[in-house]
Amino acid sequence: MFPEHTLDTAPPTSRPAMRAAAERLGHLPPAVARLATSPHLLDGFLELSAAFERTTLDPLARETVVMTVAVRNDCRVCVALHTGKLRTLGADGELIAALREARALDDERLEAVRTFTLEVLRTAGAVGDDELGAFLSHGFTPQNALEVVMGIGTYTMSTLANRLVRA
Template identity: 55%
Template sequence: MSVFTTHTVETAPAAARATIEGIGHRFGWLPTPVALLAESPELLAGFLAANTGFEQTDLAPLEREVVAFVVATTNECPVTVALHTGTLARLDASPELVTALRAGTALPEPRLEALRRFTLAVLAHRGAVPDAGLDDFLAAGYQPRHALDVVLGIGAYTMSTVANRLTRAPLDPPLAAYAWTPAA
């Protein structure tokens, strides 16, 4: 049983209406997770602001997807995994990369694998990454600012994945081809 309302532009709190209307136009449909987040215009705005900031970081699009996938698979959020699988398809990511990200296993590209391991370390150590983990990340060619960019991505996707799980956001039909379930 869910106590959360799947809002429309008409039923959403006034502070969320323009936002969800814009998202609906961008996607061609109003994603149910967004309709659910609209219950808290502040959370919706906070996620979108954090996500916009993350998209503007110095991390490349595939690198940002690695961070999003690590958070999504760690937090076992099928909606986020499916949405970002679609993003990887638009980015023409290799099937091997997509499979590894969805499985939470080592990535075929060493630089992206270093990013994956670093993101996992930030999560596991709540930021207190051991020196060896930070050294490995920097040795892969990343800069200190990238470590902080990872923190921003973790923050953004923690908001969305936790909210998606709390609201029990379903997978929208346009994402059905990218459905994912956590490994048992």
């Protein structure tokens, strides 16, 4: 139902994003090839994920958000891809394993990110003052709290779309 497009078979408006992904990664990932069925979704996800990368959250905090959403939504493609990204960032094996297994993290600061992410999801954003305060007490800012919401939105779109297209 969702073909794995090539640059020749994809909708013309998906091709620039596909080319850019292939150049950046050295190959065209099957997930990108399938998401190309919707140029709007593909462009939207790539633009949002690039914007999320520019937030003031540090790289490990961003990846904690992504992995928390990916594991919660059972997106194997995202878990695999972001496991690799965590390794590139120098994350230790225990951190990666805990994120993949939805376990508490030894790093208190990253655990604050993980639990805050889950609380935003659980409450559909209606996070209580105590839970927000716990997140902020680890050196995060109100801006960071909103950036977590951005990451949740971006990677909820990605995980749901990847599962829908059977990436």
